[in-house]
Amino acid sequence: MMQNKSTEIIVGMFVAVGIAALFMLAMKVSNLGDFTDEAGYQVTAEFENIGGLKVRAPVTMAGVRVGRVASINLDPMTYNAEVTINMYSQFDNIPYDTSASIYTAGLLGEQYIGLVAGAEEEFLQDGDVIDLTQPALVLEQVIGQFLYSKAEGDE
Amino acid sequence: MPLIKIRDLHFYRGNRAIFEGVNIDIERGKVTAIMGPSGTGKTTLLKLIGGQLRPDKGTIEVDGQNVHKLSRSDLYELRKRMGMLFQSGALLTDLTVYDNVAFPLREHTDLPESMIRDLVLMKLQAVGLRNARNLQPSELSGGMARRVALARAVALEPMMIMYDEPFTGQDPISMGTLVNLIHRMNDAMGLTSIVVSHDVAETAEIADYIYLLSGGKIIEHGSPVQLRRSGSQWVQQFMQGLPDGPVPFHYAGPEFKEDLLKPEEYA
Amino acid sequence: MIKLIRSLGRWGLGTFERLGRGHLFLMHILAGIPGLFLRFSLVIHQVYSVGVLSLLIILISGLFVGMVLGLQGYNTLVDFGAEESLGVLVSLSLVRELGPVVSALLFAGRAGSALTAEIGLMKSTEQLSGMEMMAVDPIRRVIAPRFMAGLISMPLLAAIFSAVGIIGAFLVGHGLLGVDDGAFWSQMQAKTDFYDDIMNGVIKSVVFGFVVTWIALFEGHDATPTSEGVGRATTRTVVHSAFAILGLDFVLTALMFGDE
């Protein structure tokens, strides 16, 4: 019987260690830790071109993460990309006329949305739309423009 | 009405016939012995009765139920009332002697541990191994293992027990005790016993009725006294253990002489 | 020629027959699982021999695999000036692939082979038929608890493997090679998704645990009851499990990560 008890205790410890490992994977390794602040508000922004932006990409303001991309759709009327952003609830004083741009982290890094605060007294609220947007830089376009202007300058 | 009624039993292993038309009746409360040379299918017969093997033809009825027509759960119910002592003992090697004997009680009853303890010690006392209860099966000799298996087989107090070679590997003293034990259980609990054995003397001592099996058929049956008096050469040879006679000692096949004339067989 | 076709045919029939028996066997096990909740201590004891006893090999292998990943990953990434991404590289490789696959392979070798040998020996010493004659169904009493234990242990072992591996990579990357620890963890968190990566890894390990334990128990139960038969069955368990793990890994990966 004694042996029974100690087997059970060891098995209990084994299961606890396994669950702790899963927990570590969830909280320390993955982005699940961020989901704690899921109860924020949603705003949308329309971009001419989002380049390689992905769902769950970070949304930052002055380099601080203030939200993440929730979904990306194509607007059937304007043929623009309609991006829904989940804003964290503690950032509830973002001016109404804030602008959004798509940037790339580093040369080959992932793309994210950068917000630049406006001057309005009124704040963004759930369901609002960010009107001022700037599309992603597409490398081929940039190079094309560069070569074009170069050729023009040479003449 | 007999407890076990076997009618026209046929059983084949591949193309080899093990039984060809065997009829056996086993009376309630009696000790019935099944004897026969090694390899005739005595163990196979017990497995057929226990429903672990299926006959190719014929029927086996235990307590009025056709064993091979029962549903799975009915078969298991029936088996609770049948004890079987395996030739090898078949003890569970990850349990101690005590836990082995307690196993059927724990599986099939809700008795409290204290009562299980009493029952287990009683059964172990009967086979003389009460003080070996904390040993592992690997620490037992073959004969001891068989006695533990016997204690386990009677733990649920079944209506019948099938003993597969209970006497092999026993010294004269424990042999005497076992013979006694089987006898006593029969008398006291009204148990029906089927004993499979080659030990003519011991078996004749306890058996009320003997079936002699050879070549897939019942050669002779009767009480020990009747068999001793039998005029059949075959029966005489077997009962007296004579090396020469009609009972083949060899596995069936060509004569030795023929083999000797074929040196190329394994060349 | 005819001989060849005939033996091919026999082989094919034999394979189908085994497949069929294997599935019936599985059905029988599954039917026995509800009854286990009443006698959970049977399962607990098996988790000990299946899971706890495999822990050491999982811990050591996980640590070393992680350390090697750390070294190799660093050497590759540093050429692109991207050594901060070491955390991502390590976590994604471990959580998605190496954790479930390597720990399942180790599990098959450590626990699977032991299960086959144990069941095969119980069969060859008539313990299983002894139980049947005591009106105890060996599949419910002996096999189903072991199956359940395999199912419980495998995902835990895989999670431990991945976690230890990430720690090993961190020790090498941060301690030895000087990767910034903040960057290591934050990049990892940014790029490792809980549902897409971690949960998919867990699903993989559950599937592998199911299949490896099933194979191991079936091979033991189906073994020819001799020492040689049990030996062969044990070998078959390890080989078939390895094939099953790698094959299923491909299929699962295609299903889970295919549309990215």
Ligand SMILES: Nc1ncnc2c1ncn2[C@@H]1O[C@H](COP(=O)(O)OP(=O)(O)OP(=O)(O)O)[C@@H](O)[C@H]1O
């Ligand atoms: N699993 C099996 N597969 C094929 N043949 C078998 C199998 N088991 C037993 N046999 C054959 O069946 C015959 C009867 O075997 P069985 O074990 O019933 O003999 P037995 O009468 O109990 O012999 P013994 O007195 O030596 O125990 C043997 O000749 C054996 O060759």
Ligand SMILES: [Mg+2]
């Ligand atoms: Mg026999």
